[in-house]
Amino acid sequence: MSAFSLADVYRARRRIEGRVCRTPLVESPALSRIAGVPVHLKLETVQPTGSFKLRGATNALAGLAEEGVTRVVTASTGNHGRALAHAARSLGLEAAVCMSSLVPKNKVDAVAALGARVVIAGRSQDDAQVEALRLVREEGFAFVPPFDDPRVIAGQATIGLEILEALPDTAGIVVPLSGGGLFSGVAFAAKRIAPAVKMTGVTMARGAAMHASLAAGKPVLVDELETLADSLGGGIGLDNRHTFAMTREHIDQLVLLDEASIARGIVHAYREERLVVEGAAAVGMSAVLDRVLDEPRGPLVIIVSGCNIDIELHRRLAGA
Known part of the structure; x- marks a missing residue:
């Protein structure tokens, strides 16, 4: 991805300004x-769609709209689809979102409420992507990847700019890790501004595709399993062009968490931080609670990626 530069990240910030929140950083x-x-x-929970995904989707769709594209489609575990639907509506584009049957109903309903065409296909992110690519071939949609796309990555990277502008002495950033769009974008921006920043990726032990791929030295397939961190599910694509290499280049520590640990993070966020978060957003807090992070040298930033948890599930976990 040699053509990708910090200038792309600043360009993305200009493009999404006014459509995406500059989110709070609270101790x-x-x-x-x-x-x-x-x-x-870093509270990405306050974005209009409840997750960081709005940054990448908005940057990607704004760029496509400039090129004359009118119909867009994606495959999603929920949050990217919601972000794409929101961005498409604001830009006047037609949107379709393909999701597997593992995506929680609350996330499916949220996408539909934004006016996107919802297609349920199979039981994995890979199945949903096959259906999305069929719509590209047969109905003329433009495909917007959930993570492995330069414009999407640049949009997510704007979080790195905001963190270091607000807290220049940041020593480490802890990022939920799935397909790597968020991690590779934030790490790319952060390490070019402050090369000593330590980048930690945190994911679930159940079906962690990026972890398995890094261990194998190449993108590999994994079985997608049910997990509290459902937004971190799905593969990275055997033909991954960007995020695998960028994650491998920039990651300093990778942490795997079991389901009990993720649940503790959700409960901690509610009881101690007064935050309602989904499992994927809790993993950084879980890693601190479990004391599994390498000893930090200074201020640590945890990206709290989203709040789109099924409320009944949250009640059962938090006892609310």
Whole structure:
């Protein structure tokens, strides 16, 4: 991805300005006590669609609209689809979102409520992508990948700019890791501005495709399993062009969490931080609670990626 540069990230920020929130960075006294250094939470939960995905989707669709594209489609575990539907509606584009039967109903309903055409296909992200590519071939849609796309990555990378502008002495950034769009974008921007920043990716132990791919030295297929961190599910694509190499280049530590640990993070967020978060957004907090992060040298930032959890599930976990 040699053509990708920091200039692309600043261009993305200009393109999404006014359509996407510059999100708060707030200190967590509870997590700071455990970590022994200041811990700050980057709250992507306040985005209009409830997750960071709005950044990448908005940048990608705005670029496509400039090129005259009118119909877009994606495959999603929920949050990217919701972001694409929101961005498409604001830009006047037709949108279709393909999702597997594993995607929680609340996320499917949220996409439909934004006016996108919803297609349920198979039981994995890979199945949903096959259906999305059929719509490209047969109905003339433009495909917008959920993570492995330069414009999507550049949009997510704007989080890295905001973190280092707000907290220039940041020593480490903890990022939920799935297909790598968020991680590779934030890491790319952060390490070009502050090369010493330590980048940690955190994911679930059940069906972690990027972890398996990094271990194998190439993109590999994994079985997609049910997990509290459903937004981190799905493969990275055997023909991955960008995020695998960028993640491998920039990752300093990779942490796997079991389901009990993810649940503890969700509960902690609610009881101590007064935040309702989904499992994927809780993993950074879980890693601090479990004391599995390499010893931080200074201020630590955790990206809290989204709040789109099924509310009944949240009640059962948090006892609310």
